[in-house]
Amino acid sequence: MLRLYDSRYSGNSWKIRILLNQLERSFERHTLDLEAGETKTEAFSRLNRFGRIPVLQLPDGQTIVESAAILLYLAEGTPFLYKDPYLRAQVIGWMFFEQGDLQRFLALSRVYHIRGMADKMSQQIERLHADGYLGLEKLERWLETHEWLAGDRYTVADISVFAYCSLAHEGKYEMERFPSVNAWLQRVRAQPGWLDMFDISPFQTGHH
CATH class of the missing domain: 1.20.1050.10 (Glutathione S-transferase Yfyf (Class Pi); Chain A, domain 2)
Known part of the structure; x- marks a missing residue:
């Protein structure tokens, strides 16, 4: 299953949840507390070299970072992204x-x-x-x-x-x-x- 690391007030994270919902894709959500420093841990830096949310983790453990890149990845082959x-x-x-x-x-x-x-x-x-x-x-x-x-x-x-x-x-x-x-x-x-x-x-x- 896809795993999304996000935060409640992040507009960049919201974009990903909108598309996942519109695609009817199942995902496991992990909401982080940014003010508590949950994106500043060594474990999180292994998920995202830039140390920020959102992060989409694929079933094989690979991660995609940056909201635009995640949107493009998820939209591939769907009506949300042109083939032309x-x-x-x-x-x-x-x-x-x-x-x-x-x-x-x-x-x-x-x-x-x-x-x-x-x-x-x-x-x-x-x-x-x-x-x-x-x-x-x-x-x-x-x-x-x-x-x-x-x-x-x-x-x-x-x-x-x-x-x-x-x-x-x-x-x-x-x-x-x-x-x-x-x-x-x-x-x-x-x-x-x-x-x-x-x-x-x-x-x-x-x-x-």
Whole structure:
């Protein structure tokens, strides 16, 4: 059985659970406490050379790390990833964009707010917002004329970009500025097998 190492509040981990649920793939979930240092142990470093979640461990013990790589691995041969090389490259391009232009800026601002650190980190949050809004504006322009990110259907590109965009309001981003993004977020949530962040998948076993 697949084994997923994740954490409750991680958007990157949430992406993987969404896809596993939509694929109806059974998996064993191991939820780690990041603040308790459970990703900093020698045992965990053997699972992930980068020392962070999520990690997908295959039945043979091999591991796949980094959320985009895990999504691409799981989506192979399914409707969530195109076979056509050009369309596949479009999916991967959006996943690179999410990691480079959105994820860090949206996620860090959210972390500072939900951990009660916002007052001390106001200057850092201001800089994060400036960069995060640039990425969100690019996404808004695309979605003004496109229903989905890559091609004509929902793919792992949408799952990848969705997670932290849907959580951006927790980092005090003014998401009402992006009506096309908000309409797309609703389309993603309406997909069969959708799983909210704190929902428990019927296909999972283990700690949650």
